[in-house]
Amino acid sequence: MNDDKIRIxxxxxxxxxxxxxxxxxxxxxxxxxxxxEDFHPSERFQRKIESLVRETKRKAEREKFLSNIK
Structure with a gap:
């Protein structure tokens, strides 16, 4: 048997x-x-993204505030 061959x-x-x-x-x-370039989000989608960003910022601020209290 020839060992030079690759076996797959x-x-x-x-x-x-x-x-x-x-x-x-x-x-x-x-x-x-x-x-x-071709993507134009709907107003509803844009509002949802903005809402998620605001909520995330609020949660981050709340966590920062709570961590300062401890």
Whole structure:
């Protein structure tokens, strides 16, 4: 038997094939920059994000306040 040959398990071979197929698909997708150029959030989405930011800031301030009391 020739030990110079590389042996690949069937699982590794399948993983390589799937990875290559996914890479080809991803190459055809637009980049994040391209997608962001076309992305215009709805007013409802924008309000929800702003609400989450305000709530996060309030929680951070509350935690800061509570940590100063202890």
């Amino acid at each position: 398990s069937p699982d590794a071979l399948i993983a390589m094939i799937v990875t290559e197929a996914l890479d080809r698909e991803l190459e055809q997708m637009p980049s994040l920059e391209e997608m962001n």
